[in-house]
Amino acid sequence: MIPDQGKFWFTLDNAAKIFPAIITKEVTSVFRLTAVLNQPVRIVPLQKAVLLAEKRFPYYQVRLREGFFWYYLEHFPQHFFIDPDDSVVCRKFSRDGLLIRFLVRDKHLSAEFSHILTDGAGALEFFKTVLIIYAGACGVEIPAKYQFSKSPDGISEEEYEDAYDRYFKAEIPPMVRRSRSYHLPFPLNSVPRYNRLNAILSMKQIKNIAQEKGVSITVYLVSIYFYILQDVSENVNGKVRLNRKKKLRVQVPVNLRNVFPSKTMRNFTLFVMPEIDLRLGHYTFDEILKSVYHQIKLEMDEKLIHKNIARNVGSEKKLYIRGIPLFLKSMILRVKYYSLGTSQYSGVLTNLGNINLPDGTDRLVDYFIMTPPPPNKMLKINCGVAGFGDNLVVSFGNITQRSDFEKKFLQFLSDMNIRIERETNN
Amino acid sequence: MMICPNCGVEVEENSNFCSLCGEPILNRTAGNEVFIRSGKARRDERLLTDYQKLTGTQKRKIFWKISGLILISGIIISLLIDFIVNRAFTWSKYPATISLVLFIHFTLNVFLHKKFLLMLVLSFLSVAGLFVLFDRYGGRQTGWDLKLGIPVLIAAYLTILCLVFLVSKAKQKGLNIIAYSLIATGLLSVFTEGMLSIYNRGTIYLEWSLIVMVSVVFISMLLLYIHYRLKKATDLKRFFHI
Structure with a gap:
C-alpha cells in the first residue's frame, strides 16, 4: 500500500464509490481547473513540471480497476498526458487509463481530474504544485x-488515506430522506451536451457588496442562485407549473479539510444543502440571503458533520452490503444516486475559494x-467558482438548449453594478 | 519567442515542430492559413483506422456486398443440389425464398437508409409479392396468401410502424420501450390468432393469445410504472451493465 514500493493499490474513498456507477459518456464526473496565464504557455517547461509533479504525487498515477465486490485504484506507471485543448470539455476518461490529463491552448493551462480520484481542493493542491514548478522552470x-523536493520520502500516508474513515464515528443515526426538490424545466441539448459559460467578475466589488450584507461571497452567490431558481420557477408556463409546489435546494460542497485537520489529497468533501420552500410564497x-446564511451556519456544526459522515460511511461498513457483487452494487448505487441524491437538490454551487500562489508564480x-x-x-x-487576485470567475455548466438561468444570474450581478466579462468556449 | 500557429503555445527557439500537437512551426502567411487551420482534422484523421475512415453508407455497402454474395451463392447451391437429387425444385424453394427476402431487405436498408416509410412500404410489397408467388407456384394452390398471409403481414407492419413512432416520440428511452414492444407483441398475437381462427373455422375464437395479452399488459404496466413513477434517467445499457 505504500506508493514508493512499486505496484500498489487502494480502495476508493467513501465519496468516490458512487462515481464509477454513474459515469456515462455525458455525465463524466470530470472537472477541470484552468489557469489563464499572462503569456502563452511554454510547453517545454510545462512538460518538465508535469514530470516532476508525478514524483511528488505517485498516488495520482493510478487507474480504475474492477474487483469482484468493489472498484479499486491500481498503480499505473505512465506519464500524464499533455494534449492540445481542442476537443470536448470534461470528456470521459478511457477505461484502464490515468484519471488526470493536462490540456493546453494559447494562454490556457488546464488539468482535468476524475472525481474518483480527488475533489476540487485536492486537485487544486496538485495543480498549484505543477504551476509552481512550471514557474520555476520559466x-x-x-x-x-x-x-x-524530489524524494517521495516526504509523502505522508495521510495524503492518500480515506479521510472519511479516520473521522468516522460508529454510532449511526437514521437517515433522513428529504422530499423531492424543484428541477429546471429546460429541454436538453443534443449530444455532446455540455456547454459552459465563464463570467469574470471583480473580486473587490463583489466582496464589498457581500460585506455590506454581512455574508461571505459563497453565501451571496448561493442566494442569487436561489433567487434566480425562484424567478425561473415563477415564470414557466404550462404543465411544468405543477413543479412550483416544491422546495428549492442548492447543494454547496464544503471542504472538510477546513473543519478537520486532514492532509488527505483524495476526496474529503461534504455538502450543506440550504433550502427555500416555494409553497410559502x-x-x-x-x-x-438571511435564510441561506443561517442555514449554512447551522449545518456547518461539527457534530452534524460527524453525523453525516457516519451516515455515508456507515452503510458501506455493513457486511451484507460489502458482500454484494459489484455489478449489482453499481445498479443499486445508480438508482440511489438519482433518488436520494440528485432528486433532492435543484442546483450545485461549488466554490473553490480564494486561490493563493507564492510570490513570483502569482505574477x-x-x-x-x-x-x-x-x-x-x-x-x-451547475456552477463552479474560483477566485484569484481581483478576479472571481463564475463558470456555469449547462446541458440544456436554454441559457436563461445564466443570463438572469449575470444580469442580477450587473444590476448590482459589478463589472462582468464573459467568455464562452466549448 | 516562437508560438505554435496551431495550438498557440510557446515552443523552444529553433524547433521545427510543436512538441504539444506535433504540427510543423510555420509563419502565418496567406498561403498556409488553410493548412494550419486543418491541423486538428489531420491529427484526428491519423488516429483512425482505414475502416473507421469509411462513411456510414460505405460501411453499409460493404455489408450489402458480402451478405449478397453469401445469400445468392446459397440460393444457387441449394437449387442445384435439389435439382440434381430430385430432378425438380422441391424443398429448395423455401431456403431460396427466405434468402431472397433477406437480400431484398438488406438492399432496401442500404439504399433507402434515411427513408424509413418508403423502406417499410417496399419491404411490405416485396414480402407480400413473394407470398403470392409462393402460393401460386409452391405446388398446392390454397389461397392462404390473400386470406391469411397478407392480412397478418399488414398487421405486423402496422404494429412495427406504430412502435417506431412511439419510440421516436419517447423522451426518455428505457423500460418504457420494452413495455411498448411487449404490448405490440400482444396485440399482434391477438390479431394473428383471430385471423387463423377465421381462416380455419370461419369465426373469431381466441385462446392462447388472450393469455399472452393479459400477461403482457400486466408486465408492461409494471414497467411503465417503474419508468415514469420512479423516473430514473436510466438507459438500458448502463442499467444492465455487468
Whole structure:
C-alpha cells in the first residue's frame, strides 16, 4: 500500500464509490481547473513540471480497476498526458487509463481530474504544485518554503488515506430522506451536451457588496442562485407549473479539510444543502440571503458533520452490503444516486475559494477557472467558482438548449453594478 | 519567442515542430492559413483506422456486398443440389425464398437508409409479392396468401410502424420501450390468432393469445410504472451493465 514500493493499490474513498456507477459518456464526473496565464504557455517547461509533479504525487498515477465486490485504484506507471485543448470539455476518461490529463491552448493551462480520484481542493493542491514548478522552470524565483523536493520520502500516508474513515464515528443515526426538490424545466441539448459559460467578475466589488450584507461571497452567490431558481420557477408556463409546489435546494460542497485537520489529497468533501420552500410564497432577495446564511451556519456544526459522515460511511461498513457483487452494487448505487441524491437538490454551487500562489508564480497567472463536472439530466445546470487576485470567475455548466438561468444570474450581478466579462468556449 | 500557429503555445527557439500537437512551426502567411487551420482534422484523421475512415453508407455497402454474395451463392447451391437429387425444385424453394427476402431487405436498408416509410412500404410489397408467388407456384394452390398471409403481414407492419413512432416520440428511452414492444407483441398475437381462427373455422375464437395479452399488459404496466413513477434517467445499457 505504500506508493514508493512499486505496484500498489487502494480502495476508493467513501465519496468516490458512487462515481464509477454513474459515469456515462455525458455525465463524466470530470472537472477541470484552468489557469489563464499572462503569456502563452511554454510547453517545454510545462512538460518538465508535469514530470516532476508525478514524483511528488505517485498516488495520482493510478487507474480504475474492477474487483469482484468493489472498484479499486491500481498503480499505473505512465506519464500524464499533455494534449492540445481542442476537443470536448470534461470528456470521459478511457477505461484502464490515468484519471488526470493536462490540456493546453494559447494562454490556457488546464488539468482535468476524475472525481474518483480527488475533489476540487485536492486537485487544486496538485495543480498549484505543477504551476509552481512550471514557474520555476520559466526562471521565476521560488521561495524556499515552496521548493520542490524530489524524494517521495516526504509523502505522508495521510495524503492518500480515506479521510472519511479516520473521522468516522460508529454510532449511526437514521437517515433522513428529504422530499423531492424543484428541477429546471429546460429541454436538453443534443449530444455532446455540455456547454459552459465563464463570467469574470471583480473580486473587490463583489466582496464589498457581500460585506455590506454581512455574508461571505459563497453565501451571496448561493442566494442569487436561489433567487434566480425562484424567478425561473415563477415564470414557466404550462404543465411544468405543477413543479412550483416544491422546495428549492442548492447543494454547496464544503471542504472538510477546513473543519478537520486532514492532509488527505483524495476526496474529503461534504455538502450543506440550504433550502427555500416555494409553497410559502415569494421570497425577496434579502429574505433568501438571511435564510441561506443561517442555514449554512447551522449545518456547518461539527457534530452534524460527524453525523453525516457516519451516515455515508456507515452503510458501506455493513457486511451484507460489502458482500454484494459489484455489478449489482453499481445498479443499486445508480438508482440511489438519482433518488436520494440528485432528486433532492435543484442546483450545485461549488466554490473553490480564494486561490493563493507564492510570490513570483502569482505574477504569471491572470485568473483561474473551475469548470464543474457536466451536470446530469435532472440537474441540467451547475456552477463552479474560483477566485484569484481581483478576479472571481463564475463558470456555469449547462446541458440544456436554454441559457436563461445564466443570463438572469449575470444580469442580477450587473444590476448590482459589478463589472462582468464573459467568455464562452466549448 | 516562437508560438505554435496551431495550438498557440510557446515552443523552444529553433524547433521545427510543436512538441504539444506535433504540427510543423510555420509563419502565418496567406498561403498556409488553410493548412494550419486543418491541423486538428489531420491529427484526428491519423488516429483512425482505414475502416473507421469509411462513411456510414460505405460501411453499409460493404455489408450489402458480402451478405449478397453469401445469400445468392446459397440460393444457387441449394437449387442445384435439389435439382440434381430430385430432378425438380422441391424443398429448395423455401431456403431460396427466405434468402431472397433477406437480400431484398438488406438492399432496401442500404439504399433507402434515411427513408424509413418508403423502406417499410417496399419491404411490405416485396414480402407480400413473394407470398403470392409462393402460393401460386409452391405446388398446392390454397389461397392462404390473400386470406391469411397478407392480412397478418399488414398487421405486423402496422404494429412495427406504430412502435417506431412511439419510440421516436419517447423522451426518455428505457423500460418504457420494452413495455411498448411487449404490448405490440400482444396485440399482434391477438390479431394473428383471430385471423387463423377465421381462416380455419370461419369465426373469431381466441385462446392462447388472450393469455399472452393479459400477461403482457400486466408486465408492461409494471414497467411503465417503474419508468415514469420512479423516473430514473436510466438507459438500458448502463442499467444492465455487468
